[in-house]
Amino acid sequence: MDAANKLVLPLVCLCWLMPAALVRAESPLRLGSQMVPLGMFFHGSTVHAHGTVPAGYQLAVVCTGPKGELKLKRKERVLGLVWLTRGEVTFARVPSLYIVDASAELEQLAPQPTLDRLGVGYSSLKADATNEPPRDQRASELFAELLRLKEREKLFGVDQHGVRLQEPKAGLVNWSTDIQLPPKLLPGDYVVRLYGFRAGNGELLDSRLLNVRQVGAVAAISAFARKWGLLYGIGAVLIALVAGLLTGMAFGRGAKGGH
Amino acid sequence: MSAWIYLPVAGNSVNLLMLLGLGGLVGFLSGLFGVGGGFLMTPLLIMMGIEPTIAAASDANQIVAASASGTYAHYRAGSVDFKMGVLLLVGGLAGGSVGVLLIRVLRGLGQADLFISATYVVMLGGIGSYMLVDSLKELRGKAREYVTQPRPSVWARLASTLPWRTDFPRSRVNHSVLMPLLLGVLVGVLSAIMGVGGGFIMVPVMVYLLRMPMHVVVGTSLFQILFTCANVTVLQAAVNHTVDFVLALVLLIGSVLGAQLGTRVNRRLRAEHLKILMAIIVLVVMAKMLMEFLIAPDILVSYAGGH
Numbered sequence: 001m002d003a004a005n006k007l008v009l010p011l012v013c014l015c016w017l018m019p020a021a022l023v024r025a026e027s028p029l030r031l032g033s034q035m036v037p038l039g040m041f042f043h044g045s046t047v048h049a050h051g052t053v054p055a056g057y058q059l060a061v062v063c064t065g066p067k068g069e070l071k072l073k074r075k076e077r078v079l080g081l082v083w084l085t086r087g088e089v090t091f092a093r094v095p096s097l098y099i100v101d102a103s104a105e106l107e108q109l110a111p112q113p114t115l116d117r118l119g120v121g122y123s124s125l126k127a128d129a130t131n132e133p134p135r136d137q138r139a140s141e142l143f144a145e146l147l148r149l150k151e152r153e154k155l156f157g158v159d160q161h162g163v164r165l166q167e168p169k170a171g172l173v174n175w176s177t178d179i180q181l182p183p184k185l186l187p188g189d190y191v192v193r194l195y196g197f198r199a200g201n202g203e204l205l206d207s208r209l210l211n212v213r214q215v216g217a218v219a220a221i222s223a224f225a226r227k228w229g230l231l232y233g234i235g236a237v238l239i240a241l242v243a244g245l246l247t248g249m250a251f252g253r254g255a256k257g258g259h
Numbered sequence: 260m261s262a263w264i265y266l267p268v269a270g271n272s273v274n275l276l277m278l279l280g281l282g283g284l285v286g287f288l289s290g291l292f293g294v295g296g297g298f299l300m301t302p303l304l305i306m307m308g309i310e311p312t313i314a315a316a317s318d319a320n321q322i323v324a325a326s327a328s329g330t331y332a333h334y335r336a337g338s339v340d341f342k343m344g345v346l347l348l349v350g351g352l353a354g355g356s357v358g359v360l361l362i363r364v365l366r367g368l369g370q371a372d373l374f375i376s377a378t379y380v381v382m383l384g385g386i387g388s389y390m391l392v393d394s395l396k397e398l399r400g401k402a403r404e405y406v407t408q409p410r411p412s413v414w415a416r417l418a419s420t421l422p423w424r425t426d427f428p429r430s431r432v433n434h435s436v437l438m439p440l441l442l443g444v445l446v447g448v449l450s451a452i453m454g455v456g457g458g459f460i461m462v463p464v465m466v467y468l469l470r471m472p473m474h475v476v477v478g479t480s481l482f483q484i485l486f487t488c489a490n491v492t493v494l495q496a497a498v499n500h501t502v503d504f505v506l507a508l509v510l511l512i513g514s515v516l517g518a519q520l521g522t523r524v525n526r527r528l529r530a531e532h533l534k535i536l537m538a539i540i541v542l543v544v545m546a547k548m549l550m551e552f553l554i555a556p557d558i559l560v561s562y563a564g565g566h
Contacts, residue, residue: 040505043263043272072560082552084376089560145560152558153308183263183272184308214267222267225500233496236320236504237489240511244327247515251332 026052026172029061029194029206036181036190037215044183049101049192050176053205055168057196058103060120063179063210065097065155066188067128072149074142091139091146092132096186097155098125101162101177109197118195118202121158122147154182187214268503269313275509277307282513286325289514290332290521291528292537293477294458295322295484298544300510310562313503316495319488320507325514326485332522333478340429340475343439344482347465350443351457351487357444358451376552378452383545386463390538393467394531414468430471430479442468450487458484459541466534473530 032048049061069092076086102109106121116124129146130139150156157180166174179192190210195202214222225232265272281303285296297318304314333339365374421435442464450457458480465476496502525533 038265038270040265041263042265072562075556075559075561077555078373082376083554083556084373084552085561142560145558148558149560183265184270186270218265218267221504225268225496225502225504229500230493230497232504233493233502236496236502236507237323237492239504240320240324240492240507241327241485241489243511244324244329244515244518245331247324247519248328248331248335251328251519 027206028053028196029192029208031192031208031210034209035211035213036185037213038185038187038218039215040217042183042185042218044185045181047179047181047192047210048176049179049194050174051194051206052172052174053194053196055171055173057173057198057205058109059163059165059175059205060100060102060106060109060195060197060202061163061177061179062120062193062195063097063099063181063190064095064119064193065186065190065212067093067095070094070129070146072142072146074138089138089142090136091129091143092135093128094146095125096188097181097190098122098150099156099179099181100158101179102158102160103163103165103175105160106158110200110202114200114202118204119193120195120202122156153184154180155184181212185212187212264505264509266309266503266506268500269309269317269506271308273307273309273506278506278509279513282321282325282510283517284513285510286328286514286517286519287521287524288517288540289322289325289458289481290329290518290523291477291525292458292521292533292540293329293462293480293484294537295326295488296458296514297322298459304506309503309506312495312499312501312562313506316492316499316501317503317506318510319491319495320502320504321510321514322488323485323492324507324511325518326481326488328515329481329518329522330478330485332519333474333481336474336478336522336526337429338474339478339482340427340471341479341482343427343430343465343469343471344479346436346439347443347446347461347479348483348486350440350445351447351450351461351483352443352490354444354447354449355451355487356447358448361448362452375452376548378449379548380545380552382449382460383541383548386460387538387541387545389467390463390534391542394534394538398531398535427471430469430475432470434469439469457487459537459544462537473533474525477525477533 029049029051036045036047053059069090071088071090073085074087074089075083078084078086100120106115109115109120112123115121116127118124126143130143147156163175163177190212191207192210193207194205196205262275263272264275281300285300288294288299289296297315300318301311301314304318305311330339418434418438421437423436424433425436426433446457446461446464449460461480461483462476465471465479466473471479492502
């Protein structure tokens with residue numbers, strides 16, 4: 001009985017552990033880290049994404065931030081002479097971050113309607129930004145300007161050769177990419193999606209949540225500013241006042257005074 | 260230690276040394292000329308990637324420190340006219356409210372931005388040119404100026420008709436109480452329209468319309484800016500949650516030191532030289548704005564808020 005136990009127990013353990021190990025080994029999408037901490041010295045971050053997919057796929061990894069309405073000032077030429085701000089333009093639903101890493105040029109992955117349906121590429125963002133309520137006629141005209149603004153801030157970006165595919169082995173391919181998160185990053189629930197493309201067709205292979213969270217002093221200050229705005233403002237003024245007066249006094253001792 | 264710091268409210272990472280340097284430069288100008296420096300600091304912060312509303316509100320927070328530091332230094336030097344400062348401040352707060360209402364009406368008519376832009380260029384161009392020409396004249400022949408202008412100006416005659424005259428011993432002038440109050444209202448209206456603290460409008464008003472000595476002007480202007488910016492900071496923090504204290508703290512470390520240096524240089528310069536330098540800065544800002552109006556922007560959309 002004891003001998004049988006000695007044999008059965010490791011076998012049970014092996015059977016229990018093996019599927020998990022296999023799943024991990026063949027997971028289409030894994031992230032180096034599921035959480036990005038926004039601490040006092042955060043200056044952008046790289047999230048390593050990798051996985052294993054059946055051979056024959058071209059891949060696109062899309063990292064998207066929370067979506068929300070965005071109001072921007074728009075400039076127009078007035079009287080053919082001067083450039084002035086002429087009101088606002090409202091984009092209905094714009095992600096705070098939109099980073100695409102692909103294994104090939106997007107137009108080679110699938111036809112445009114397929115990419116739009118899956119949400120791969122800037123074109124797919126246009127419908128959300130311009131057709132959803134509240135509808136703003138100018139949003140459509142100025143969508144390209146929105147993209148340029150976000151690209152300048154590195155909040156939007158498309159790297160058409162960002163995904164590295166390894167040589168296929170036993171009908172499977174390992175892939176990897178480094179998602180570059182910019183220094184200007186707001187906290188929230190971000191999503192990383194992996195799309196596979198084959199013979200002009202595309203499908204969602206896997207997705208993972210990426211938590212971007214403020215931590216430590218950054219979280220404490222941010223929460224204080226949001227919850228107790230008046231107290232925060234008075235405190236900020238008092239600290240500035242004391243700092244200014246103390247510096248004045250410290251320097252004043254050495255000064256001659258008068259003129 | 261990292262050279263970069265993440266700002267909790269702005270949600271952005273910026274270079275620590277660059278912020279300290281920027282604070283020091285603007286603090287220096289503040290101590291030297293008695294201006295808040297918002298017209299310079301806010302656009303530079305926006306260029307560093309800070310959203311305009313947060314840049315303007317946090318800038319107001321750091322100006323509290325720089326102006327407190329500068330006011331204290333000027334107070335020790337005996338160059339703050341508190342009586343005049345309080346009257347200008349009261350007028351300024353009233354004028355600010357009028358200006359905000361005026362802007363709301365103009366926005367309704369769809370002409371606010373054209374009006375603001377025109378006000379900027381005309382005000383800055385007018386003030387800068389007048390200060391420059393006048394200071395150069397003073398430098399060339401101060402004595403002859405007084406001899407050839409024995410009659411009081413129209414402004415002086417008009418001002419002398421106002422009731423409730425009182426002495427302002429620190430400034431060595433005698434004016435009606437209504438003068439600083441009404442001029443404060445005027446500057447307050449313009450500040451609200453232009454969306455700035457108003458230091459670079461207030462300084463010429465004190466010099467040319469209230470005839471205050473330049474060194475007292477700088478100290479008194481800083482005293483007034485201290486209260487204006489404290490008010491803006493508290494309101495912005497309470498209503499819009501746009502004050503980033505970490506940003507303000509780094510800026511103010513640079514600016515309080517810069518303000519002390521500026522105040523010391525201020526004491527060593529002649530009033531005419533100060534006016535010429537101030538005029539040049541005002542004209543440079545005006546030229547920069549004019550260029551922005553004339554040259555097509557890189558991107559036709561931008562974040563709302565700011566100066």
